Amino acid sequence: MAIEVQNPMKAPVIPITETVIFPGIKNRIYVNETIGNNIKHYMGEENTLAVGLTTKGNIPYEELNDSSFYRIGVLFQFNRIEEANNGGYVIEIFTLRRVEVLEVTEGEDHQLIATYGEYPEWEDMTEADDEEMTAYIKNLCSEFSENFKGADYFMKVLDRQQHVKQIMGYLVPMMSMSIPEKQALLEINSQKRRALKFIDYLIKEKDSVHLQLEISKKYAREKDKNYRNAMLREQLHNIEAELGEDDGDESQSYRERVEASDMPENVKKVALREVKKLEAVPQGSSEMSIIMNYLDLLLDLPWTCEPQEIDINEAKKVLDEDHYGLEKVKERIIEHLAVMKMKNDNQGTILLLVGPPGTGKTSLGRSIARALNRKYVRASLGGVRDESEIRGHRRTYIGALPGRIIKGIRDAKAMNPVFVLDEIDKLGISAQGDPSAALLEVLDPEQNNTFSDHYLEVPYDLSNVFFICTANDASRIPGPLLDRAEIIELSSYTNTEKQHIAEEHLVQKVIEENGLKPEQLSISKDAISCIIEDYTAEAGVRGLTKQLAKIARMTAEKIVTGEAESVRIEEADVEKWLGHKKRYHEKVRAHNAPGVVTGMAWTAVGGEILFTEATFMPGSGRLIMTGQLGDVMKESATIAMSLIRSRFSEEATGFDYSKFDTHIHVPEGATPKDGPSAGVTITTALASLILGKSVDSHLSMTGEITLSGNVLPVGGIKEKVIAAQRAGVKKIILPKENKEDLEDVPKEVTDELTFVYAETIDDVLKEALGVEMPKYQIHTNIQLDPHKKEETDLSVIL
Secondary structure (H helix, E strand, O other): OOOOOOOOOOEEEEOOOOOOOOOOOOEEEOOOHHHHHHHHHHHHHOOEEEEEEEEEEOOOHHHHHHHOOOOOOEEEEEEEEEEEEOOEEEEEEEEEEEEEEEEEOHHHHEEEEEEEEOOOOOOOOOOHHHHHHOOOOOHHHHHHHOOOOHHHHHHHHHHHOOOOHHOOOOOOHHHOOHHHHHHHHOOEEEHHHHHHHHHHHHHHHHHHHHHHHHHHHHHHHOHHHHHHHHEEEEHHHHHHHHHHHOOHHHHHHHHHHHOOOOHHHHOOOOOHHHHHHHOOOOOOOOHHHHHHHHHHHHOOOOOOOOOOOHHHHHHHHHHHHHOOHHHHHHHHHHHHHHHHOOOOOOOEEEEEEEEOOOOOHHHHHHHHHHOOOOEEEEEEOOOOOOHHHHHHOOOOOOOOOOOHHHHHHHHHHOOOOEEEEEEEHHHHHOOOOOOHHHHHHHOOOOHHHHHOOOOOOOOEEEOOOOEEEEEEEEEHHOOOOOOOEEEEOOOOOHHHHHHHHHHHHHHHHHHHHOOOOOHEEEEHHHHHHHHHHHOOOOOHHHHHHHHHHHHHHHHHHHHHHHOOOOOOOOOHHHHHHOOOOOOOOOOOOOOOOOOOOEEEEEEEOEEEEEEEEEEEEEEOOOOEOOOOOHHHHHHHHHHHHHHHHHOOOHHHOOOOHHEEEEEEOOOOOOOOEEEOOOOOOHHHHHHHHHHOOOEEEEEEEEOEEEEOEHHHOOOOOOHHHHHHHHHOOOEEEHHHHHHHHOOOOHHHOOOOOOEEEEEEEHHHHHHHHHOOOOOOOOEEEEEEOOOOOOEEEEEEEE
């Protein structure tokens, strides 16, 4: 409660921050330029009075008001004001006495003016008390100051102080007391009580210094890093205890958290055993952090899982929103979700999405997570060559960590996330083990309910996790691993599907990513079709996204520079924006010469037509093959040549194979080619060459050939048929067993084509050349008697 002040006076205010100034001392204080100028203007003459008030926090001068200050301050007398080298002023002051401020107002030039009066003081300390306390304080300071540099100068200054009041004015600003404690000390009315309280604070300061010295001496001899770290922790612990801020025993906290957790009993026993170890290890030891990291993992992992209701209709809606096309893929996924809905005991499953890059395998995993309202986790396994990446490291190793599976579960904070294992076909094997073998337990529904991570050391239930693996090439995945997953194949997008994806998703996506508004960029359907056909060569849509993003960036530049307010891209504008065409598709020729046949090929970025050319020249019966053909394709050419020679014998055609070399070439020699599906095409090309008959250029074919003339089914029918239709083919010869594969081909493609199904090479040549192949003619010369020179000619007609 404020004391009534008689005859109030006024004086300028000097704000004091981060300390409290006591009366009875001479000092020099620094003030900023604004305060100094205002004081000089207010003074008018030397030895002017001002009030020093401590602020309630570090408040800017412009924001100070009446409520910003403590009410009890010190009256200053100014002897001299000097300009400081770095701006502002240095003022030499003498503190006279304490005063009580009634109010602080703002005067001219924003100068703060205090209305103050005398603050009463009980002069209850005798001269003898003053001398006794002064001597005691000086002796106390000398005991703990001798261990510090500069102690001699400190004690010389202290010895010049003759009264307790002067000593307090000198020492209090340097002590580690808080501002409220210093202010409370200043406000004590009794001189004796204020001096005794000051001595109490000084004794605490001495004890704190002694404590620090003892701790420093105790650990000074230890050179080891662990002991030095322990010293710092011990110091911190003691300081916190002295300040009353000690949080207690960490091991006790871990014990309470473990006992309150939902861990299974067997896991809780392991955790409590580790807590017991933690309680026994010395504070700050290296083993302490290892145990704490392990306990943190056990406490962070989710240990219970509530079954989630699956809304099949909502799942269909989400999959359709996120992905255009892929009807069979989405249908298979919905089937799995339906089974999961029927099974209440297990909410996990394992899918393997196999397909070319950019066809939406990873994004399908994200969509499934959204459809199921589950957490989404992804781990890229491409290039992983260490088994510990899957199973973790044992805790005996320095820097041990859990494997990617357990880490993903911890990050998801759920036992049933959708977990995407990307690029499992690109796992490697090294001296550190086989990561694909470590995945066998993860992806086996019969085993993963007790998955063992080397770091975790306790079984963890992965049976509720929805695992989705992705791969580009299933043939590179080990058989046992492949056997554990349900395989869903994603084929290349057709141009029609790419068109829809671009219109419904990609254009909007690149507009948002490049900071544009929908009305600032529009791309016509024909322009999108042109970009797909002439500027991308891919099975997915990543390249298409990049081309659209390039247009969006160029549009942003034009809008920012003021060249245009909005942009509309038509088909005729595409070359101006994206440059010359980057892709040229093969087109059927107007006419094929004898020995030239249009085939079909599958590539990782879709299908293409492939011309097969054959010719002959004088020679010795050699078979020459060019065009960077793989071993399997070379074998197909050899089989085709043997089949033609066995059917079209020298007697039937008048053609002497032994006097001519046959050359088979597949254009685009810089591109490697392999596979058995060119067998039918090569056989037809050789027959066309031998018979001198041309094959219709609008006829294409594919199929594997056997030495007996059977036509076997091949893969990639969807991509091959789409490519043939795009190139202008009108009729396609397919193996009969591939007829069912046409169900995957879009109807708009099959409606423009005629299909012929072949079981043998006879069916193929009859359709392509209008001829029937002769039956097998096998000529065998057998010498019955080694002493006779006559030979018996046996001709077998098949």
